[in-house]
Amino acid sequence: MLFIFILVIESLTAEECSVKHDPNITSFDQIQNKPSINFNGTVKLNISISDYSRILPLPNGDLVRGSFGNFIEIWDLQKGIVKRNLTSSYTHPYVFGLLSNGDLVAGYLANKTILVWDLKKTDGQSLKKIIETDETFMCLTVLKNDDLAIGQTFDDHPSNLYHIVIRNSQTGLIKKNLFGHNFVVNQIIELPNGNLVSCSADNTIKVWNITNGAVIKSINQKMSVNSIVFLQNGYLVSDFDAGSIGIWNLETNQLIRNLTGHSYGICWNNCLNVLTNGDLLSASYDKTIKVWNPSDGTVKFSSQSHKSSICQLAVLPSGNIISSSDRELIVWN
Numbered sequence: 001m002l003f004i005f006i007l008v009i010e011s012l013t014a015e016e017c018s019v020k021h022d023p024n025i026t027s028f029d030q031i032q033n034k035p036s037i038n039f040n041g042t043v044k045l046n047i048s049i050s051d052y053s054r055i056l057p058l059p060n061g062d063l064v065r066g067s068f069g070n071f072i073e074i075w076d077l078q079k080g081i082v083k084r085n086l087t088s089s090y091t092h093p094y095v096f097g098l099l100s101n102g103d104l105v106a107g108y109l110a111n112k113t114i115l116v117w118d119l120k121k122t123d124g125q126s127l128k129k130i131i132e133t134d135e136t137f138m139c140l141t142v143l144k145n146d147d148l149a150i151g152q153t154f155d156d157h158p159s160n161l162y163h164i165v166i167r168n169s170q171t172g173l174i175k176k177n178l179f180g181h182n183f184v185v186n187q188i189i190e191l192p193n194g195n196l197v198s199c200s201a202d203n204t205i206k207v208w209n210i211t212n213g214a215v216i217k218s219i220n221q222k223m224s225v226n227s228i229v230f231l232q233n234g235y236l237v238s239d240f241d242a243g244s245i246g247i248w249n250l251e252t253n254q255l256i257r258n259l260t261g262h263s264y265g266i267c268w269n270n271c272l273n274v275l276t277n278g279d280l281l282s283a284s285y286d287k288t289i290k291v292w293n294p295s296d297g298t299v300k301f302s303s304q305s306h307k308s309s310i311c312q313l314a315v316l317p318s319g320n321i322i323s324s325s326d327r328e329l330i331v332w333n
Helices: 002-009
Strands: 043-048 055-057 063-065 071-076 081-087 093-098 104-108 113-117 127-132 137-142 148-152 164-167 174-178 185-190 196-200 204-208 215-220 228-230 236-241 244-249 254-260 272-274 280-283 289-293 298-303 312-315 321-324 328-332
Touching: 055 093, 055 312, 055 321, 093 137, 104 137, 137 185, 148 185, 148 196, 185 228, 228 272, 236 254, 236 272, 272 312, 280 312
Parallel strands: none
Antiparallel strands: 043 328, 055 063, 063 071, 071 081, 093 104, 104 113, 113 127, 137 148, 148 164, 164 174, 185 196, 196 204, 204 215, 228 236, 236 244, 244 254, 272 280, 280 289, 289 298, 312 321, 321 328
16 A cells, blocks of 8 residues: 555655755755765666665665565675675665664664664674654654654554654654644755755655754645755755756745756655766656756756666765666666
8 A cells, every 4th residue: 555655656746946045054065975976877787676675875885775574685786696684573674874873774664663773793683773653754864963854654544744753863762843744755855054954745845943843944846846956056956847857046936947858757765966076867767867967957968777667866985876776776887
């Protein structure tokens, strides 16, 4: 039931904004400490898989991959093999994040439970902590202070308000609830000043004051907002309409540019990235990855190496890009 629902909302949209003059938000040039990110469309490694599960690159070059079972796969991407599994009695590890000490945080969708794993231990005793929650995990962002920002997905329980939950990763306690979204929360980004930006299937992008939980700004779209990212100049990018990408000035809510070229929507697992040279990288359910010049909206490169719809993009420590569909993992050179 849940899986089918997610497929329905995947084709919805997003938007972007510029905020460099907004007093509530600081520069976005260095929101995340990323390596030099480049993309030339050359496939370095193509790994066949049987279904799609979320992925998370690790600092040592390995890859975390979830499952519909009770295990998390740790992949050696140099060899293209699973080197070990993290197994528990909990089912469907779905969202992932890394704490500052290197521990892996995993949210198990079927059990509404967070497990913390010590990846440095390989003796079978790596499960470090169990945090039982009421959340239906859709996305998870580890904040700079190691708190967990959890966005929620569909749940047929009438009490589900799709709010963002901020939890202390050490104690597991809820520190704050951010109320404002009324449907699935697809992505959460932490700003340099600690405030948050989120996008949702309720057709909105919201900027949150993390101190008091208030909505600073809300931008409405016609369709669901699946993925967002900030350009180096501070404009916010998102999927804007079915197959198109919007570039927005967040201060004025002005649409700066509409990038058209994808024949289907941008996927909802961080499917927008900014390369080191300032170009925009996008992945779509139309099976293509495109590189855009965000200044004039032209497509500089388009690649269709996936056999099915792309579900996620991620940046490896090397600066290479990895993309995942339900049939293959592709590492791009």
